[in-house]
Amino acid sequence: MAKIEHVSPLAPASFPELPIVKGVSFAAVEAGVKYAGRKDVMLAVMAPGSSVAGVFTKSATRSAAVLDCQSKVGNDAPSGAAFIVNSGNANAFTGGNGERSVQAVTQAVADCVGVPTSRVFSSSTGVIGEPLPHERITVKLRELREGLSADGIEQAAQAIRTTDTFAKGASKTIDIDGQTVQIAGIAKGSGMIAPDMATMLVYIFTDAKIDRVDLQAFVSELNEVTFNAITVDSDTSTSDTLLVAATGLAGVKVTPESKAFKSALHDVMLDLAHQVVRDGEGATKFVEVRVSGAKSPADARIHASAIANSPLVKTAIAGEDPNWGRIVMAIGKSGAAADRDKLSIRFGEILVAENGWVAPSYNEDDGATYMKNQGIVLHVDLGLGDSSDTMWTCDLTHGYITINADYRS
Amino acid sequence: MAKIEHVSPLAPASFPELPIVKGVSFAAVEAGVKYAGRKDVMLAVMAPGSSVAGVFTKSATRSAAVLDCQSKVGNDAPSGAAFIVNSGNANAFTGGNGERSVQAVTQAVADCVGVPTSRVFSSSTGVIGEPLPHERITVKLRELREGLSADGIEQAAQAIRTTDTFAKGASKTIDIDGQTVQIAGIAKGSGMIAPDMATMLVYIFTDAKIDRVDLQAFVSELNEVTFNAITVDSDTSTSDTLLVAATGLAGVKVTPESKAFKSALHDVMLDLAHQVVRDGEGATKFVEVRVSGAKSPADARIHASAIANSPLVKTAIAGEDPNWGRIVMAIGKSGAAADRDKLSIRFGEILVAENGWVAPSYNEDDGATYMKNQGIVLHVDLGLGDSSDTMWTCDLTHGYITINADYRS
Structure with a gap:
């Protein structure tokens, strides 16, 4: 793999200070999926009752993990939920092996953190066409679970990088009905190196309480003017994934009419989208x-x-x-x-x-x-x-x- | 302007030997439209009774010359016809001045070579947004007329180059009903240098006799699998023009059913289209x-x-x-x-x-x-x-x- 020696000249000065989002904890480990000497797998676990919404690549050759997420994102469940993400291998265009790997990873995460498999969402980013050595991930799940921490989001942002020249995070704090609501997110993209693919992965967390259908409506609408409004080179990944989880632990209910929440979510999404452009390959403007x-x-x-x-x-x-x-x-x-x-x-x-x-x-x-x-x-x-x-x-x-x-x- | 020091590594060894096409003569002069010390205007004159067909850029910001050609290409006329082309200035996005320049040039050519204005087709290629100094062209028309020669097609190919690294020509000789029919063409594209634009100009000549409507049908159909099937960078010029003239002087009539003619015309168009790709900016493959x-x-x-x-x-x-x-x-x-x-x-x-x-x-x-x-x-x-x-x-x-x-x- 090519070494990316330099941080993009358009990068922010440092990773931002992100707030604790009640009901979400993060962990990251070195699993050696492909990279050595760096964290390459992240786990996020959300409290019972969390709503999950998402949008995904429309690619006709989308990856097994994307197809699995799409099948799960429309479900409501009273249980907790989890996101598991590895870098280094995209598990894309890997035939039936790809689906088996997604099944193995999501099942193992479900067993380990005590949520149904239908609430475990996985992503993979990195080289394509190579089988995912998924046992390198599953063997690390206990370590991940033990490392879960409410303030581990920056580690998570680091672990999902492939050829990104900087880790990407953004947040917004708002007041709704006298209660503080946090929205914090991380993203990766869009460095690519042969034969890797540009993949944009985005995970956003809030402690607002919001019905899944309403959250999905916000996310789908705002995606059009944020992540769907950026382009580095017109090429589209097989793995693009945006997942948003709302834990509800801030003690305030957000309705479809909440302009404050929508505006804050928009700002976080746009900030992350701009950071992806600012890390565009070779970008100087x-x-x-x-x-x-x-x-x-x-x-x-x-x-x-x-x-x-x-x-x-x-x-x-x-x-x-x-x-x-x-x-x-x-x-x-x-x-x-x-x-x-x-x-x-x-x-x-x-x-x-x-x-x-x-x-x-x-x-x-x-x-x-x-x-x-x-x-x-x-x-x-x-x-x-x-x-x-x-x-x-x-x-x-x-x-x-x-x-x-x-x-x- | 940047100097193009090197000929494309994909260029043919030399300009091909092109046959005389009965009823067509060519001339080229140094008019100094923009470039100094090289021929930059070419004139082709076709015999009375020639059919002319063409296809043009679909750009919504197409140039004045393209709009003028489009308004003329559907007409039948017993008269001769002429193509006048300058390099160095595209006369594109030049407001009302652009139309006046096209009118001035085509009228002057019509007067000079004795064909109706409605049968004079002009093209301009080069820098955009600058007024075309059309008097530099019209003052040279007498010299162009005096220089007209049946074997001047290579000079014409040279004169229409902007940043092309080689002149482009192709031909095919076929036998129809015992008569020899020639098809010969020239093209330019697709070198571009700021603030010039990629323009593809193609002129093809045959001495076959063919009704304008039939010629247009051949050209429109074959364009899809030749010039419309090439791409250098997905950007589309405001000036792309393909004109085909059939003088009828070979003494043989071509019908819509003539597979030999269609196949030969296809080969000439594809050869020229491939040469444009082979001169793609920076191309090595x-x-x-x-x-x-x-x-x-x-x-x-x-x-x-x-x-x-x-x-x-x-x-x-x-x-x-x-x-x-x-x-x-x-x-x-x-x-x-x-x-x-x-x-x-x-x-x-x-x-x-x-x-x-x-x-x-x-x-x-x-x-x-x-x-x-x-x-x-x-x-x-x-x-x-x-x-x-x-x-x-x-x-x-x-x-x-x-x-x-x-x-x-």
Whole structure:
């Protein structure tokens, strides 16, 4: 495996201080699934009565663990629940062996921590096409159980890393009806090294009490504007998993109408999503793509996605080149409605193009100076309607090629 | 502008010997539209009675010249016809000025060579967002007319280059009813340098006699399996243009049933399309993506496109890494029907994966050796139906980043 020598220049200064979430405990161990000398398996155990919601990759070649999670996430149960995650091996495209490994791991976790197998959710991330040596995980379960601790979330975040250059965490504390509610989450992604795959794994925990169906509705809706609104290279993992558990031990019930909870959950999800982009392979710039004035929300997303995924736009940003022509190109190719003579383009606050041509007020030197920023906002107004959308991406650099082409496992 | 120092390693040894096509003459001049010291405008004039057909970019931000060509290509006329093409300036996203320039150039060509304006087709390729100094072209028309020559096609191919590392030409000679019919074509693409855009321009000439409607039907159908089946980086130009002219002077009529003509036209189009891929930015490998066993032709194309456009697949090829997991990923994300456990993957003749896992016969060393070839065939059989598709692409290398990010205009 390639060594990732450097932390992303877009990384936060340090792992954040995350609060205790009542009813959740964490442990991490060195199981040697593939990596040596580092923790590579994490276990999270949630109190009885916890609700679990999730969203997963839509890939047609999704992994055995994802399929298993999907079959379980719609169930209510009075019992506790557990998340078990290993790094180093994705257990993807491993045929019938893959399912047997998921069954073995989830069954062993259920037995060890005293919850039904139907409430044990597993994920695997790392190399694909190799059988998961699942006994290396199951043999460590007792040690994991003994290590469970309410403040072990940072260890868990470290254990799920593959080629991430930093561990990712985010939290929000809110007050609902005079009670303090915590939301804390961890994520991994999106470093990849041949023959590994980009996998985004996200686990979020709250001590709010919320019905599973309501939690799922929040998560599904917010996922569209957070994790589904980021892209590093347009490629989609076979293993992407987002799981959210609500233990209910904060003593306050959240309803579908709770704007405070929804807003806080949104902030945690967006923070983690941005951290994934900030760890994008070879990234040197964090890019926000805003589209407004679209005919429909779907059109706005299509345009934003075309811009955020365009190799020509992303290489121009890498080169600090205020190349608005490539944005025009991306809009043109997207397939959604656009009128060349009605659209306008801004770099940050700088009006670059309008009325089908470069803006009279635009000065190329201003554009070039703006592109030297580490954070870039590209704003396109289509002038056709009221719909808007925002996506986040990074630039496309030699670092991406180096990580994905220069090394072999 | 960045200098392209090297000819693509995938380039043919030399420009091919192209036959005279009866009824077509060519000229090229140094007009100094942008480049100095090289020919940058070409004129082709076709005999009276020529049929003209074409296909164009579907971009919503397409250039003024493309819009003008589209409005003209459906007309029949007994007159001659002309193609006028400049490099160095794309006349794209130039507002009302763009239309005025197209009008000025086509009108001047019409006056100069004695054909109606409605039969003059113009293209421009190069920098976008800058007004086209069209008088630099019109002032050269007399010189162009005087230079017209039946054997000037290579000069024409040279004049339409922007950052192409080699001029592109292809031909086919066939016998129909005892008469010799020639088909010869030239193309440019797909080198791009900030802030230029990838533009693919293709001009094909034949002395067959064929009704415009029949010619258009051939061209539209064959375009799908030739130029629409190649991709360098998934970005789409605002100016892509393919024009085909049939002069009728070979003395033989081609009907929609003529398999010989269709096959020859296909071969010329595919040859030129492959040359565009072989000049892909930074390309070091020529890659054929074959998909079979799909549920429908549309599904087969979606899968082929997902593989051919995947940055992870393309960087793996650049790294000579037999990374079949990334192909599984691309199939999974494409959105078209796939069954993880029914698909098989081959590198050339080497069976790599089947039945949802790596093939028992597969040896990683064989895969690694195969990936060292300059030409790579990736073959995916989905095991679901009878539909197939083939696309062509190149690898994604540091060269692509260098060309598109490291330099500024």
